[in-house]
Amino acid sequence: MRPKFQLLDQALIERILEEAFHLLEDPGVRVASSVTEMLRAAGITVKDGVAHIPEALARRLLDLAPRGFCLYDRSGRPAVRYGGDDVHFDPGSSCLNILDSETQQPRPAVAADLARLVQVTEELPQFAAQSTAMVCNDVPAEIGDWYRLLLVLWYSKKPVVTGAFSAASLHTLIELLAIESGGRGALRNQPRAIFDVCPSPPLNWSEFASQNLVDLARAAIPAEIVSMPLAGATAPVTLAGSVVQHAAECISGIAIHQLAQPGSPIVWGAAPAIFDMRTGKTPMGAIETVMLDVACAEVGKYLGLPTHAYMVAGDGCVIDAQVEMESGMSAVLGALAGINMISGAGMLDFLACHSVEKLVIDAEAIASAQRLIEGIEPRTDSLAVAMFAQTGLHGDFLKLKETRALFRKEQHFPSAVIDRGLASMDGATPGILERARLRVEELISAYERHPLPPEREKEMIAFAEGEASKAGLEGLPAVLTPEYVPEPGLI
């Protein structure tokens, strides 16, 4: 039996949906002018920039959205399965700062930091996908979004959770993906990336977000709606009320998306938070935030849709017990809730800062969560009697062939980040931060870049250099580095 965590019963979910459909009609949803005609053509009343979506039509459009789809790694393997109760993790996205590995003080992230984080993520099996985790402060802001993706595609074979910073730059990101995949057709057949698209709470699909939904749908690139109600600030203070708003934002986003291209893949995603009434901060590690994440996903699952949530992030400014308690707790609850993609690992300080050291610690919490959802299996015909028949009351279970055959399935073995007494055997017990640092170095040492086929690599570099030079960027930071030796005649 797979263990599950559930917060809402069917009656409450149906009540949430009933109110969400009510909101879609009254007061309606603010939408961009660029989608107004498309919505009107479908029979939706749009007045003064506000769409009033009838429930029957919204339900029909929800039914068009696929119940599941895959993201593929570079080799063409389906590496992430959206839908059902499959659970995957990826690092948090779009962070401005990095906790410097040496000083453990936050500083603006640069391209080399993202390259390092991608390499560490690549080596950690706990992460099924990469993310465009940081905003690189050494890259001009106007090309910041596609440059992050370039770095991830350069250093990783895993699928990517990403997003555009503007409607215009989305096309550059898609072009990069198409080059990497070997053409638009290949990208469409085996999507390598999913794009986060965020409505602005409450109930507002901006020009940028609306256009992203339409463009992604028409390109058949998966989109992930990341609705962000802040309970008590940009959403009702009650958790149930915020879940209603979240549902209305997701349903309206799916309506726009499916009208643009029926059947295009889309995810019911969430990054809700409570609004701390003492500070105005949005604590990602608060238990109520985690409850919102789980409840939002439950509503999506009830509709049969793939799900996403923002979890495994802590709020303290340094790696400490608080941050890891918050991150570990939400990793476990997110996994038990069966959320398809859980983003946020590595992040702290209210999502303002990333840390590679935290990422490797979070990976241990994720591994434990992954073990937890495997549950307890009856792996032998007799659960215990047959083994007792062999050992009697001597209790020499260590000698049994069953022990040797099954202990690896029953027990998860964490890395040296988790102190299980291995280090102290040598007489020294470094603290968690030091153990994390050592683990990062170990993973970086083990990392090996797998180049693209030379022609594709050449095309990608030429494209990136062309786009970068338009923005006044010389060279490609953290890509064309001294240690990178291109194939002869490549550049």
Add this chain to the structure above:
Amino acid sequence: MPDDTFSAMRQSIIDGAPDTASGLAQQAVSAGIAPIDAINIGYVPGMHDVGEQFARGQMFLPDMMASAEAMRAAMAVLDPELKKLGTERPMAGVVILGTTKGDIHEIGKILVGTLLTAHGFRVHDLGVDVPGEKFAAQARELHADIVGVSALLTTTMRNQKGVIEALAKAGLRPQIKVIVGGAPVTRRWADEIGADGYAKDAMSAVALAQELMQQKSQATAAEPV
């Protein structure tokens, strides 16, 4: 009798009761209490109490919003009376507020604006999704002392730097103080982008604005004549 009235005014702010605050202001006007006294002895101490209780964690943001609403209700009665008398409440400074380009969140900014107004600042709220150039143009036109830039998202926080650059490009940076705030904003970030100050919440934004105005007046006084 006025002492009781002033005390009730103060309490109406602490209770966040706009109807009571407005009613007491009307009573004060009818009773011939000087509007400036009602403000300075009655209502403003209430806002100070609220600020102190908020800082101690005894009051919360919704309480403060209600208190600010009560202050606004009282001022709606008292401001016209001040004008009739040909007087004005001494103005603490001119502040331009806005949420940075690409960001449409404004709760924090509204709260800051309300409290600054309650503390005697003249506040011009430019709204949300405001480009740096608009901040600069309005700051010039309205002779702003302080520009406050809010951002709720890590992605839009970067645009706070653009506002500072726009002010510098317009040649306004020497005479205008820039303060930044918002959920993802930190003191370190404020230092990095060259802001003059960072406020972690609305009450500290008031204290920061008052401190910056003091710095401005000291700098002006120190200038050679």
